[in-house]
Amino acid sequence: MDTSGELSPAVRSILSAAEERDGGETRCTVDARSLPDALDAAADGGRAPVIAELKPTSPTTDGERTDDPVELAEEMVAGGAAALSVLTEPEHFGGSTETLRRVREAVSVPVLRKDFLLREAQLDAVASDVVLLIARFVDDLDGLLAAARERGFQVLVEVHTPGEARTALDAGADIIGVNNRDLAELSVDLSTFESVVESVPELRDGSVTLIAESGIETREDVTRMRSAGADGLLVGSAIMDGDVRENTERLTDV
Template sequence: METDTDLAPAVESILEAARERPGGDEVVDVDARSLPDAVARAEADGRVPVIAEVKPTSPTADGTRDDDPVELAEAMVAGGATAISVLTEPSHFGGSAESLTRIREAVDVPVLRKDFLLREAQLDAVAADLLLLIVRFLEPETLEDLVAAARERGFQPLVEVHDRAELETALEAGAEIIGVNNRDLARLEVDLETFESVAPHARRVTRHDGANGDTASTAPDDVTLIAESGVSSPADVRRMRAAGADALLVGSAIMDHGAGDSDVTENTRRLVEAEDDET
């Protein structure tokens, strides 16, 4: 799980940088805005729950957007976004902790910190409502420790998986908010079938409850399931929702890196309204 050998070179380079990155000076204490509540509010007023991502660039993007991150986030919220994801990774995604802090002050929806976190101290770099933890890059025990450490600080951990085995690891670590990344980290290619194949198992996985070897089927109905990456059209939104997505995490289709002046509010709205004609 921790070997880098089958990762794309860009991902290896991201991890190398992540290992070097220092943590915060003090343990943060967050009063988090609830993502499940925000998702429920969106559903109640007929919006598809979209977590819109402020991602200035990425190893797979066509270019860089250097608009003010706060204006981008506000435009996303104006388009109906349920939450905002902010890349804080500086060397490959153009992100920063400062952008996240400014965005979190400016909007009232939950804000996810998107980074490659490997050690507990790195959780303390900046306050956010949600924190991404990626199963692929962490030993199961470390994942469990980081989930606990995140909760102690008040963060809601969003645990990212890419296949069924990782899903099992996430559930065993106690994850309640799970993202299935449609992008594989080996070739960086996107396949929406990933979510379709993993999602059905998220709600009826058998958890092993250790001690006496008993297994208890916990069928955690309360898991918030997020389809991540590669969602670019209203049809993709409907496809992921049909496969069981409670929410969608969308970056590129909203940022539209290739077209610098693309309207982020409109890009968000067309995904948020993807189910409007259906009911």
Template sequence: MILDELVQSTRRNMQARQKVLNIDALMRQVATIPLNKNFLFEKKLAADSLSIIAEVKKASPSKGVLVNHFSYMQIAEEYAAAGATAISVLTEKDHFQGNLKFLQEIAASTSTPLLRKDFTIDPYMIYEAKANGASIILLIVAILTNQQLKSFLRLANTLGMSAIVEVHNKNEIDRALAAHARIIGINNRNLKTFDVSLQTTIQLQKYVPSNVLLISESGIKKKQDISKLKQAGVNGVLIGEYLMHSTNKKALITSLRKVDHLD
């Protein structure tokens, strides 16, 4: 199963990084960063009519390499200039060709909130995200125990970080809510089969209380998709491949932000 493989490779790569920088040293590094608990991303997500989280993404397991010339700094600059609510940066190495240096360098060039998009499986990775400039992490319910979900959410909150808790079915929503998730991300992609359907968000959104922020992830390919999701009541959308294939990312984000309900 691809998800198991992703988790295993994530653990191997994390263990290799821990040999270079152990968790005590990493925690000391994080302790030097001024603590800011204004949770800007959550405020923007709640205030905007529809937020766009724009993804910096070179490759994916399902589609392979998306762009051969991966000018990640330029892409992030275009996203920020277009007013993206947040920028998602892939850091998973083996299957998405991501890198922590992408996150670190983008963080140094923008004040836009950054999501470290990876398979968070250990507190080490949360400290790592903070140390490299992220203010948001991703917690995937399908790969975490209830205890891990709760402790990771507490740690993120202590560090002044937001967490998008990713789900794909009602049981996972229930688990996310029990862990006191403030943001739920419904992934329209089944991580076991990689099938994608926007109906996943449309069918599941009713189980997310109105006081919990809601994001729809994956499979957004046109303005009509944005309109459907907006009508379903989501606070934001995370868009990757659609933007990566665009030759004018700034113009596309600008136009998507203006999309209203379509009849």
């Protein structure tokens, strides 16, 4: 885990909790729904390929959503979401593995498990179609990526810098998310995605499904990220803040 640079206190607290969190009691075996196929189908159908994120709260938002997460998920899908992301981190985001399980049973689109996974046993806490591995915080990216794939998971490897993107590519990642949020200060800059893609042209050679994460709030942001090469867009707060169906429709109807 690379914590050599400055990290916000919130991120340090999240990582500390993640280090203590147990995994599942039995090994997961997953028949995953394809995230790349779902994103391509949305784009082919004239919709922005949005992964809508269910997060009751977070260190960067005020308040908490207490609606039934299954109902929210169904509204997001009805609004045009190509896939869903469900927070399972409990202490800082109000998520749970049970929420993910219920949501995945209720929808037909791919579901990403959004969490801070640090070791293999944590993969077995719940079945999902996709799991998130954050390149900066995983000690053995190659090993954890392989362990996830052995279980049937697809893997979204999250990066924030060109160096992390090259590490992800070297590990064999085929779904890579560029997070526009700087975890040192929790600040957001959409140009992060553009600069990483420009610095690592292999990200656009057709071998990688490329996801833009964080800070996408408007249709103009969607267009900007798509123009920069994003195959999909992970959107949380801009959908969760208000009517989730209307917000999803607003961002996918381009």
